[in-house]
Amino acid sequence: MGNLCVLDHPLIQHKLALIRDERTSSKEFRALVEEVAMLMAYEVTRDFPLEEVEVKTPVAPAKAKKIAGRKVALVPILRAGLGMVDGMLKLIPAAKVGHIGLYRDHETLQPVEYYCKMPSDIEERDIIVIDPMLATGGSATAAIGFIKERGAKNIKLMCLIAAPEGIATVQKNHPDVDIFVAAVDDCLNEHAYIVPGLGDAGDRLFGTK
Ligand code: PRP
Ligand code: URA
Numbered sequence: 525m526g527n528l529c530v531l532d533h534p535l536i537q538h539k540l541a542l543i544r545d546e547r548t549s550s551k552e553f554r555a556l557v558e559e560v561a562m563l564m565a566y567e568v569t570r571d572f573p574l575e576e577v578e579v580k581t582p583v584a585p586a587k588a589k590k591i592a593g594r595k596v597a598l599v600p601i602l603r604a605g606l607g608m609v610d611g612m613l614k615l616i617p618a619a620k621v622g623h624i625g626l627y628r629d630h631e632t633l634q635p636v637e638y639y640c641k642m643p644s645d646i647e648e649r650d651i652i653v654i655d656p657m658l659a660t661g662g663s664a665t666a667a668i669g670f671i672k673e674r675g676a677k678n679i680k681l682m683c684l685i686a687a688p689e690g691i692a693t694v695q696k697n698h699p700d701v702d703i704f705v706a707a708v709d710d711c712l713n714e715h716a717y718i719v720p721g722l723g724d725a726g727d728r729l730f731g732t733k
Contacts, residue, residue: 525695525699526694526695526698526699526700526701526702526703527702527703528691528695528702528703528705528708529567529702529703529704529705530705530706530707530708531563531564531567531704531705531706533563533567535563536560536563536564536706537706537707539556539559539560539563540560540684540685540706540707542556543556543557543560543684543722544720544721544722546723548728550728550729550730550731553728553729554607554729557607557608557611557656557684557725557729558607558608558610558611559611560608560611560684560706561607561608561609561610561611561612561654561682562611562612562614562615563611564612564682564704564706565611565612565614565615565616565652565682566615567704568652568680568682568704569596569615569616572591572592572594573591573592573594574589574590574591574592575589575590575591575592575593576588576589577589577590594650595620595645595648595649595650596616596618596619596620596649596650596651596652597619597620597621597622597642597643597646597649597650597651597652597676598612598613598616598619598620598621598622598651598652598654599621599622599623599624599642599651599652599653599654599667599671600621600623600624600653600654600655601624601625601626601653601654601655601663601664601667602623602624602625602626602639603625603726603729603730604655604656604657604725604726604729605653605654605655605656606729607656607725607729608654608655608656608682608684609621609654612652612654619652620643620649621643622640622641622642622643622646622651622671623639623640623641624637624639624640624653624667624670624671625637625638625639625640626638626663626666626667628660628662628663628716633660633662633716634662635662635663635665635666635667637666637670640670642671642674642676646671646674646675646676647674647675647676647677649676649678650678650679650680651671651676651678651679651680652679652680652681652682653667653668653671653679653680653681653682654681654682654683655667655681655683656683656684656685656722656725656729657683657684657685657686657718657721657722657725658681658683658685658686658687658690658691658694658703658705659687659689659690659712659716659717659718659721660687660689660690660693660712660716661687661689661690661691661692661693661694661697662693664681664683664690664693664694665693665694665697665698668681668694668697668698668701669697669698672698679698679700679701680701680702680703680704681694681701681702681703681704682703682704682705683703683704683705683706684705684706684707684722684725685705685706685707685708685709685718685721685722686703686705686707686708686709686718687708687709687710687711687712687718687719687721688708688711689711689712691703691705691708709721
């Protein structure tokens with residue numbers, strides 16, 4: 525079973541409180557989601573292996589450490605995952621970005637794929653799938669499945685808010701995937717929205733309704 529890691533850093537929790545607040549405008553919401561994604565990227569990359577290197581400082585040679593040739597791909601689930609990409613790229617600027625377009629059919633609540641474009645060397649990369657919301661887990665489960673079909677093996681999932689149901693679904697279908705979240709909320713409502721959650725992440729990011 526993959527690990528579940530709840531990132532309870534005070535900066536993440538403070539910003540998440542602002543993100544949840546219904547009075548937060550789309551402009552502020554976008555900026556906050558980007559900032560939290562950047563802070564979460566710090567934790568999600570904690571297991572990246574290091575190698576010793578030698579550099580010359582202005583004073584003397586120094587033994588230092590660099591990330592050992594890690595190739596990363598970020599895969600936002602469209603639309604709302606897009607809001608987390610720039611924050612993560614600030615910390616992992618060499619990452620490539622693949623896109624998966626899924627939406628939840630509002631009647632069946634099943635994820636429907638409408639777009640998929642991955643880096644050509646996806647099978648060699650560490651993949652971080654990103655989406656603010658893990659509700660039923662249907663979208664993340666499907667996205668991870670599509671990415672595995674294209675040959676990727678080392679996959680993590682990073683979300684702002686998860687429902688217990690979504691975590692259980694991903695863990696059941698993809699037990700090899702570690703999940704990183706900023707909060708685990710109470711439950712889903714009858715429309716499969718996370719309670720208390722933050723509402724519709726895509727609409728709040730892009731000002732649609
Ligand atoms: C939201 C969210 C996730 C999905 C989570 O996207 O960004 O992708 O719902 O729900 P699930 O865990 O039950 O699958 P949505 O389908 O609303 O599409 P959007 O990002 O285009 O608004
Ligand atoms: N998607 C959202 O944007 N919000 C939820 O609460 C659930 C799914």
